[in-house]
Amino acid sequence: xxxxxxxxxxxxTAIYPTDMKVIYPAIGLSGETGEVAEKVKxxxxxxxxxxxxxxxxAVAKELGDVLWYLSAIASDLGYTLDDIARMNIEKLRSRASxxxxxxxxxxx
Numbered sequence: 001x002x003x004x005x006x007x008x009x010x011x012x013t014a015i016y017p018t019d020m021k022v023i024y025p026a027i028g029l030s031g032e033t034g035e036v037a038e039k040v041k042x043x044x045x046x047x048x049x050x051x052x053x054x055x056x057x058a059v060a061k062e063l064g065d066v067l068w069y070l071s072a073i074a075s076d077l078g079y080t081l082d083d084i085a086r087m088n089i090e091k092l093r094s095r096a097s098x099x100x101x102x103x104x105x106x107x108x
Contacts, residue, residue: 003081010071025072032065 016024039059043051051059074084095101 003085006067007071007075007081010068011075013068014072014075016072021076022073025069025076029066029069029073032062032069036062036066 014025036059039055039062043049043055043059047055070084071081074081092101
């Protein structure tokens with residue numbers, strides 16, 4: 001499955017108020033990234049930071065939820081996930097070519 005296939009399928013399950021486009025999935029994205037962090041934190045606390053198969057699968061499930069919300073935001077803004085991925089790689093390549101991968105700021 002590629003990004004655009006995923007986005008088309010995920011969009012079929014997007015049930016939230018149309019007047020809350022971008023806002024609703026952005027709030028959901030925040031919650032799901034917190035759940036990823038919680039799974040990682042508990043792995044450190046309870047398993048010495050070792051990601052066994054069960055813990056890896058639990059994080060992967062949460063990452064799927066992160067992807068769903070990311071996809072929803074992109075759709076609401078009129079972008080495909082391929083667009084987002086391409087723009088990000090172009091930004092990173094530009095930073096790398098200018099030796100600007102380190103540092104701070106969006107426009108370095």
